[in-house]
Amino acid sequence: xxxxxxxxxxxxxxSRGRTSSWLTTVDHKRIGILYVVTxxxxxxxxxILALLMRAQLATPNEHFVTGDSYNELFTMHGTTMIFxxxxxFWAGLANYLVPLMIGARDMAFPRLNALSYxxxxxxxxxxxSSWFAAGGAARAGWTGYPPLSNLPYTPGxxxxxxxxxxxxxxxxxxxxAINFLVTIHRMRAPGMSWMRMPLFVWSMEVYAALLVVVLxxxxxxxxxxxxxxxxxxHFFIPQQGGNALLYQHVFWxxxxxxxxxxxxxxxxxxxxxxxxxxxxxxxxxxAIALSTVAIGFYSMxxxxxxxxxxxxxxxxxxxxxxxxxxxxxxxxxxxFNWLATTWRGNIHxxxxxxxxxxxxxxFTIGGLSGIFxxxxxxxxxxxxxxxxxxxxxxxxxxxxxxxxxxxxAYWWPxxxxxxxxxxxxxxxFWLTFVGMNLTFFPMHMLGLLGMPRRIYTYRxxxxxxxxxxxxxxxxxxxxxxxxxFGINILRTARNGTRAVNDPWLAYTLEWYTTSPPxxxxxxxxxxxxxxxxxxDLRRRIAEAGA
Amino acid sequence: xxxxxxxxxxxxxxxxxxxxxxxxxxxxxxxxxPSPASPNAQNIRDIYWLILAVTGGIFVIVMAALVVFxxxxxxxxxxxxxEGPQVRGHTNLELAWTAGPVILLAIIVGxxxxxxxxxxxxxxxxxxQSAAQENVTIDAHQYYxxxxxxxGAISVDHLRLPYNRTVRLTIVxxxxxxxxxxxxxxxxxxxxxxxxxxxxxxxTKLGTFRGQCAEFCGLQHxxxxxxxxxxxxxxxxxxxxxxxxxxxxxxxESFIGACAKCHGLAAQGDIGPNIASNPLLxxxxxxxxxxxNGTGTMPAVGQDWTRTQMAATxxxxxxxxxxxxASGGGQG
Numbered sequence: 001x002x003x004x005x006x007x008x009x010x011x012x013x014x015s016r017g018r019t020s021s022w023l024t025t026v027d028h029k030r031i032g033i034l035y036v037v038t039x040x041x042x043x044x045x046x047x048i049l050a051l052l053m054r055a056q057l058a059t060p061n062e063h064f065v066t067g068d069s070y071n072e073l074f075t076m077h078g079t080t081m082i083f084x085x086x087x088x089f090w091a092g093l094a095n096y097l098v099p100l101m102i103g104a105r106d107m108a109f110p111r112l113n114a115l116s117y118x119x120x121x122x123x124x125x126x127x128x129s130s131w132f133a134a135g136g137a138a139r140a141g142w143t144g145y146p147p148l149s150n151l152p153y154t155p156g157x158x159x160x161x162x163x164x165x166x167x168x169x170x171x172x173x174x175x176x177a178i179n180f181l182v183t184i185h186r187m188r189a190p191g192m193s194w195m196r197m198p199l200f201v202w203s204m205e206v207y208a209a210l211l212v213v214v215l216x217x218x219x220x221x222x223x224x225x226x227x228x229x230x231x232x233x234h235f236f237i238p239q240q241g242g243n244a245l246l247y248q249h250v251f252w253x254x255x256x257x258x259x260x261x262x263x264x265x266x267x268x269x270x271x272x273x274x275x276x277x278x279x280x281x282x283x284x285x286x287a288i289a290l291s292t293v294a295i296g297f298y299s300m301x302x303x304x305x306x307x308x309x310x311x312x313x314x315x316x317x318x319x320x321x322x323x324x325x326x327x328x329x330x331x332x333x334x335x336f337n338w339l340a341t342t343w344r345g346n347i348h349x350x351x352x353x354x355x356x357x358x359x360x361x362x363f364t365i366g367g368l369s370g371i372f373x374x375x376x377x378x379x380x381x382x383x384x385x386x387x388x389x390x391x392x393x394x395x396x397x398x399x400x401x402x403x404x405x406x407x408x409a410y411w412w413p414x415x416x417x418x419x420x421x422x423x424x425x426x427x428x429f430w431l432t433f434v435g436m437n438l439t440f441f442p443m444h445m446l447g448l449l450g451m452p453r454r455i456y457t458y459r460x461x462x463x464x465x466x467x468x469x470x471x472x473x474x475x476x477x478x479x480x481x482x483x484x485f486g487i488n489i490l491r492t493a494r495n496g497t498r499a500v501n502d503p504w505l506a507y508t509l510e511w512y513t514t515s516p517p518x519x520x521x522x523x524x525x526x527x528x529x530x531x532x533x534x535x536d537l538r539r540r541i542a543e544a545g546a
Numbered sequence: 547x548x549x550x551x552x553x554x555x556x557x558x559x560x561x562x563x564x565x566x567x568x569x570x571x572x573x574x575x576x577x578x579x580p581s582p583a584s585p586n587a588q589n590i591r592d593i594y595w596l597i598l599a600v601t602g603g604i605f606v607i608v609m610a611a612l613v614v615f616x617x618x619x620x621x622x623x624x625x626x627x628x629e630g631p632q633v634r635g636h637t638n639l640e641l642a643w644t645a646g647p648v649i650l651l652a653i654i655v656g657x658x659x660x661x662x663x664x665x666x667x668x669x670x671x672x673x674x675q676s677a678a679q680e681n682v683t684i685d686a687h688q689y690y691x692x693x694x695x696x697x698g699a700i701s702v703d704h705l706r707l708p709y710n711r712t713v714r715l716t717i718v719x720x721x722x723x724x725x726x727x728x729x730x731x732x733x734x735x736x737x738x739x740x741x742x743x744x745x746x747x748x749x750t751k752l753g754t755f756r757g758q759c760a761e762f763c764g765l766q767h768x769x770x771x772x773x774x775x776x777x778x779x780x781x782x783x784x785x786x787x788x789x790x791x792x793x794x795x796x797x798x799e800s801f802i803g804a805c806a807k808c809h810g811l812a813a814q815g816d817i818g819p820n821i822a823s824n825p826l827l828x829x830x831x832x833x834x835x836x837x838x839n840g841t842g843t844m845p846a847v848g849q850d851w852t853r854t855q856m857a858a859t860x861x862x863x864x865x866x867x868x869x870x871x872a873s874g875g876g877q878g
Contacts, residue, residue, distance in 0.1 A: 067765050067817070141762050147739055148722040148764060153688075153845075238740025244723065245738060278619070280630040284640050309725060309760075310736045311743035314662070321658065325651045329644060335608060336643040342615045345630040349620070357616060364608050368601040371651070375597060375658050377590050377665055380733020381579050384725060384760040445576025450729045452760040455768035463575050505626045 026110035027519055028095050031117050033415060035092020036408075038117075039085050042124060046080035047482065049073045051475055054439070058472040060458050060465055070456035071139035072158075076127070078142030079162065082258065083169050084124045086400045090265040091116070091176045093407055094204045096415060098180060100510035100517060101198045103189025103525045108182040112175050119172035123165045130161035138162035141454060143255070144225065146236035146247050151229045160229060163222045170219050173211050180208035189509065191528035195289070198508045198531070199282065202289045203268025206296035210261050213300065214254045221250035245310060252303035260299040262396060264292055266403025267334055270356045273406050274338050276506045277353035278345030284337040285531060291330030298327045308376040309383045317376040324374035331367050335360060350504070351425030355406035358433050359399060366394030369444065384454075387447025393440045405432070405485065412492070413499030417516045420496065424488040431481030438474025442467035507532035579729060583751035583776070586732030589661040596657050600650050665732070680708060683716045686724035686737035686759070688845040689766035690803035692855075699789040700796055700855055702803035705774045707749055708782040714746040720850055722764060728757030728774050736761055749776040764845070765817065769807040793854070797862025800855060804837075804847040805863075813867050818844060822867040830860050 022030060053073050056064040065073065095113065099106055107113045130137045135156015140149035149159050184205050188197065224235040225247065234240035236247045275282045282288060304312060304320045312320075338360055347353070369391040373379045382388055405428075412420050446467045451458060458464055502511040511534055513522050530536055574580060578595065582588040619630070682705070685692040693705045707713055717726050719737035727734030735745045759770035777785065789795065802811065808818035815821070826833050834856055840846035848856060 067768065071762075071765070145723060145762075148762070153722050153764060155843075238738075239720075242740075244740055278630060279626065279628065281632055281634050283633060284635040287635070287640055309734050310738060311741060318659065322655060325655060328651060329647050332604075332647045333640070333644055337640075339608065339611050339615065340633075340636075340639070342612075342619060343630075344633075345615075345619045346621050346624050346626075346628050347616060347619050348626060357612065360612055361609065364605060368605055371601055371654065372594070372597050375593055375654065377658060377662050377733060378579075378593050378597065380735070381590055381594075381729060383734060384762075442576075447576075448579050448729075449576040450580070450727075450756070450758070452725075452727070452758055452767075454762040455758075457768050459771075467576070 026106075026114045028099050028107045028110065028113060029415075029517065029519075031113050032092050032094075032096030034117055035088055035095055035120070036415075038121060038124070039089040039092060042080055042084040043089075044482075044486075045128070046077050046085055047479065049077040049080065051479055053077065054472040054475040056456060057458075057468050059469065060461050062457060065456070067456040068136065068139065071141075071454070072131075072137040074454055075138045075141050075144075075162075076131075079127060079138070079166075081396070082142065082262065083166065084120075084127065086262040086396065086404070087173065087258070088120050088169075089404055090204070090207060090262070091120075091173070093269075093411070094180060094200075094207075094265065095176075097411065097510055098183060098201055098204055099187070100414075100513065100521060101201050101508050102184065102187060102192055103509050103522060103528070104183060104187040105521055107179050108187060109179050112179055116172045116176040116179065119168055119175070123168035123172060126161055126168060127165035130158045130165070133157040133161050143251060144222075145251075146225060146228065146244050147238070149225060149229075150237065160226065163226045166222055167219060170215050174215050177208035177211035177215075180204055181212070184208075189525050189528050195286065196528055196531045196533075197289075198268075199271035199285070199288055199292075200265065200268035202292050203264040203271075206292050207261050207265050210257045210264075210296050210299065214257045217250055218254035221247055221254070224250075245307075248307055248310065249303070252306045253300070256303045256306065257296075257299040259395070260295055262400045263403075264295065266359070266400045266406075267292070269403045269407045269410070270338060270359050271334075272508065273352050273356040273410050274341050276410075276504050277348045277350060277356070278342045279348075279505075280341055280345045281507075281532065282337070283340035283343075284333070287333050288337055291333045294330040295327055298323060298330075302327065305374055305376070305379070308379040321374050321376050325371060328367065328371055328374075335364060335367070349426075350409070351420065351422060351429060352406045352410035352504075354426060354429040355402050355409060358429060359402040359406065362394055362398030362402065362433075362436065365441075366391060366398055369394060382447055384452055385447035386443040386451045386453055389453050390440050390443035390447060393436075393443070397436055397440065402432075405429070408485075410504070411510075413503050414510055414515050414517070416493070417499050418492050418496030419499050419503065420492050421488050424484055424491070428481045428484035428488060431484060432478055433481075435474045435476070435478030435481055439471050439478055440474075442470045442474075446471075502534065505538070507535050509533055512537070581730065583730040583753070583755060584732055584747045584749050586665045586747045587730055589664050590733060593658055593661050597654055600654060604647075604650075679711045680713045681716065682707070682713060683718065684726055684737065685850065686717070686719040686726065686763075687804070687847055688721050688764050689759070689770040689807055690847070691726075691759075691770070691772050692851075695786050695789070697786055697790050698852075698854075699786050700852070701789060702796075702799040703772055704799065705772065706782055706785050707774060707776050708779040709749060709752055709776050711779060712746055712748045714744060717743040717745070721845060723761050724759045724763050724770070725761035726757070726772075727760040728755050728772065730755040731757075731774060734760050749774075752776050752778065765843075766807050793858040794862060794865075796855060797858035797860075800859040801862055801866075804859070808844070813863075821863070827864055827868045830864070833860055833863070 022034065025031060052065060053070065056062050056070055095107065133156060136158050138144070138158040138161070140154050140159060144159065144162065147153055184201060224233070227233040228236055234242040236242045236244050238244055271282055271288055302320060302324045304316060305324045308317055373382050373388060373391060409420060409425055412418070446464065449464065451464060499515045501513065501515055526533055526537055579587065579591050582591050681696055683694040685694065691703050691705070693701045715726070717735050717737045719739050721739065723739065724737040725734045726737060731749060732745070732747050735743050737743065753776060755774045755776070757772045757774065759767060763770065805813070805821065808816060809821045810816040813821035821827070826836065836844070837848035837856065837859065838846060838851070839849070848859070
């Protein structure tokens with residue numbers, strides 16, 4: 001052959017560059033890290049929006065922001081935290097973990113996986129670009145109910161960009177969900193039967209299945225809304241024969257399962273963390289796995305409990321009360337099983353475990369207040385008040401976000417090869433825990449006293465003012481806790497100690513490989529003969545050595 | 547029971563009880579829905595107390611177990627290699643904490659169905675079949691309430707009702723969704739364009755009760771307040787009769803409710819422009835047009851006003867702010 005130097009293909013050159021390799025990666029671990037880092041950036045952005053709201057509500061008749069800005073703040077805060085933080089964080093974490101946990105080389109469709117991430121980023125950028133749209137950002141609430149979200153009542157392009165962004169995010173999530181389903185169903189290691197699968201993977205199975213079922217409903221509802229706004233249709237315009245209530249049904253058919261999409265993976269994380277730090281197997285593995293499936297199933301039958309005040313017939317309200325209360329049973333099973341897991345354990349209070357135990361404490365409050373609002377006559381009092389704001393934040397902050405912090409603390413050594421600082425981790429936990437309760441607990445009382453949600457100001461001083469002020473102070477404490485967590489991350493990046501392969505003596509397969517894992521994940525895999533393959537290995541080694 | 551367990555349960559219970567009684571003593575600072583002024587609100591509060599008792603019990607059990615286990619089974623220097631007993635489950639125990647909650651929830655559901663039969667909300671009964679003695683229509687608008695009484699009298703943001711008489715409210719809206727809510731009188735019910743909602747109740751306390759729109763309805767949602775004044779029946783009757791002819795009063799209420807929230811109580815301009823010096827004041831037709839159809843960001847506040855209400859509002863505006871009328875009605 002002639003000595004003509006063959007030039008490598010362009011794609012190979014691009015994929016070697018320091019930045020360009022991240023832009024072109026199809027490795028599930030790198031995509032997972034891109035996801036996680038992006039969601040943390042949006043978490044800070046959404047948190048700042050929340051702090052601005054709390055500043056405005058600190059005292060009565062405050063003029064920190066205008067009414068219009070306030071309406072933009074809560075709309076963007078809700079949309080950000082749900083669509084750009086919690087849901088994609090689980091997608092990112094699971095991207096990293098699911099193939100490792102089930103012993104696969106990568107996700108089933110690596111390129112589709114990359115598409116999911118880049119669509120997610122695009123959706124986020126579209127949403128945030130709406131601050132610069134004519135008429136400002138979307139300001140009809142994260143639920144975007146018509147007629148208010150129709151053109152005559154909310155002119156400008158903020159809502160249109162909000163719809164476009166949610167459409168793009170829906171596509172991203174759908175592609176990701178299908179990818180998870182195929183990966184979990186087809187690519188488990190030899191011996192890993194369904195009942196030997198890590199509980200986090202169980203939760204992601206249900207997460208993905210729910211998204212595939214309900215996201216198309218959201219896409220349809222938003223498309224009709226967009227047509228009403230821009231194409232002269234009148235699906236939701238009552239004066240022209242449309243039905244405004246139809247949107248609420250479609251939205252909540254998606255919206256309530258979405259809550260479980262956000263909380264189930266957190267429960268999966270807790271089910272991984274508590275046994276490892278209690279030095280025991282999970283109590284009632286089968287019950288927890290099946291309760292995850294049960295919650296997922298029932299979550300699709302409860303949507304109208306968000307609509308108890310729209311004037312539904314009594315028998316429907318009764319039906320949705322009962323179906324909503326049924327969900328409390330599998331949820332209770334999980335909480336009791338976690339508690340039983342700690343019983344007679346050897347409990348180590350590392351940061352991950354603190355967040356997991358904190359999760360049990362505060363999520364229980366959120367779950368129990370859920371029983372109140374499921375009882376529809378009481379919900380006629382609580383609906384659309386701060387009572388509901390308290391309830392949903394106990395579930396989504398005390399639940400999902402505590403789950404996120406537990407996950408970060410637990411898997412950080414695996415993902416980045418360095419140990420987070422335990423002292424800073426504990427400080428951040430206690431600040432977040434105390435701040436979270438200070439912020440959200442008084443909201444129960446405010447709601448019962450008559451404070452509706454989504455008001456930019458209130459007139460009464462007295463006890464309203466005290467509760468609101470406490471809440472604002474709490475939000476500052478909480479922000480401090482999150483800041484400490486951020487400092488911890490930065491310090492660890494600069495001079496953290498190296499992590500060994502398995503610092504927690506954990507049970508699942510991701511700890512079998514190096515920290516961080518090589519691109520191909522595993523050189524070889526043990527045959528999986530239980531739900532705790534790593535403990536089996538350690539015992540076998542100990543027996544061989546003895 | 548080991549002393550540690552006893553102490554922890556004790557501490558959790560006492561804290562919980564202290565918080566509750568403390569709240570109750572502080573004049574119900576939001577520990578429960580406010581002191582009811584109607585059987586509807588009373589029934590809802592009964593439901594609240596029952597659920598609080600049940601969930602409070604569960605909360606105490608879970609927290610006590612959490613605190614006890616965390617203290618009792620902490621590692622205390624034991625290395626990670628030391629494992630706890632490898633218990634994988636316990637069928638009877640797990641059945642118990644599945645069946646237990648089912649029974650508790652069934653009790654709650656039964657209690658709710660029993661109590662809800664005494665609540666008139668969202669019954670959907672047509673007016674001629676309900677036992678109501680008084681029918682009032684609530685027409686919710688961005689950002690005020692129009693109350694229409696049986697004789698056609700109208701009031702704005704300030705509803706008068708007779709004491710101890712069953713009232714049937716018909717709740718409608720023609721712009722965006724709103725929600726009618728006065729906590730002391732009962733639950734809320736949405737006003738949704740294209741839908742007529744009904745609720746009925748009986749006020750069993752005299753006095754004035756405050757409420758506010760509970761469904762986000764736009765820029766001035768926070769200003770959409772309501773007052774319900776429960777009067778002795780004879781006082782109520784004479785007020786309704788008088789209001790039917792009190793044009794000036796109606797004009798003033800309409801101005802404060804529909805105009806002043808954006809234009810200021812002295813019409814000096816706030817979110818909306820100054821009205822007091824606006825040349826439109828001298829052109830009743832153009833003024834009526836703006837009120838009826840809105841303009842720019844101003845909602846069509848008077849889109850379904852009667853002639854009477856429109857005339858009353860315009861004449862109030864002209865008397866108070868128009869040329870030479872600066873002396874008329876200095877109040878506000």
